[in-house]
Amino acid sequence: MIPLHGRTLDAFAPMRAAFAESLASGEETGAALTVIHDGAVAVELCGGWRDADRRVPWTPDTLVGVYSVGKPVAALCVLLLVARGRLGLDDPVALHWPAFGEAGKAAITVRQLLNHTAGLVEFPAAPAGRPLTAADLADWDLLTSALAAAPPAWEPGTVAGEFALTYGHPLGELVRRVDGRTIGTFLREEIAVPWDLDLAFGLSPDQIARCADLIPAWSSDPIGEPGSWRHRALATPPGVTSADVINGPLWRETEIPAVNLHSTATALARLYTHLLAGDLLPSPLLTTASYQGHDLVLDRDVTWTLGMQLEPDGSWGMGGIGGSCAFADPSRDYAFAYTTHHLSDSPRVDHLVDILNTIV
DSSP states (O other), rough: OOEEEEEOGGHHHHHHHHHHHHHHTTOSSSEEEEEETTTEEEEEEEBBSSTTOOOBBBBTTOOOEEEEGGHHHHHHHHHHHHHHTSOOOOBHHHHHGGGGGGGTTTTOOOOHHHOOOOOOOOOOGGGGGGGOOOGGGOOOHHHHHHHHOOOOOOOOOSOBBTTTTTTTTHHHHHHHHHHSSSSHHHIIIITTTTTTEEEEEOOOOHHHHHHHEEEOOOOTTOOTTTSSHHHHHHSSOTTTTTTHTTSSSHHHOOOTTTOOEEEHHHOOOOOOHHHTTTTSSSSSSTSSSEEEEEETTTEEEEEEEESEETTTTOOOOEEESSSEEEETTTTEEEEEEEEEEOOOOOOOHHHHHHHHHHHO
16 A cells, blocks of 8 residues: 555645556655645645655655755845845855956856856866765865866856756855855754754754655656766766765765755745745845746756746746756745655656646
């Protein structure tokens, strides 16, 4: 019997049926789904298992790594400092981090970091040209120093390319230099604890004990073809899609804010509900279009806000490689979050959202 727990308002019963079918078919093996509509919880489900051996059921407090779903959370930390007057969107990054101004980056602004147009699409080699290893993911100073010394891959501000792995390090270094705390500590003390949200960069032992194992199940290599912008953005340091790395202590304990937020679906849905209501930021800093055009890494046209993607229907949020997703739809007044450990390219979220949009 496949575990399935939670609550669903009567009108949203089709979403429960679809979620259950995904588990029964094997398309999904462990996940959680939360929808908050008009300020009230309409769907809060979890099902399947959190381990590869299918022995430990997924529970409401199961944490899971959600990859790029964490990028808006990293941006939110910086934007809170902007809202408090601690730094400006058009400040040169080098004003707060002098070493960053090397190699033609003196004019790069905080805004250009946030909207993926600064050209820092990949981590360069370590000092003396040593190739980066998975172990280097735990070396914050090494990776931030490497980015500070690197030239931009294009003229900053002219085109976007998602900073797939690099997004969180320059943002986190800005937080550290302006505020004094790491981005993980800032997130915990300024957002997670005050708003009672179960999410974190860099987990405690108690949080690690609640983690789901990530299970790679892609039909093709998610890193892309060697030489492509996608490969450049995702391949270095290596291991970010390897089960040995992403289920180990290095990944879970380290702050890698572009890709290793760990959260529950309910925490993400509640976060987006607060963003919809304007509780966390006094203005739509996080949700207004900042760049529209082609994205080299995604290889498609995209609208970036200062931290997330804005869709043509007006919804805004972020998906993660493998299937997790969180977003808000202002026109329909809901926040949606789906977290999974079954890393694949199946259209699970699209199907659920299609059903949701027929209900509300």
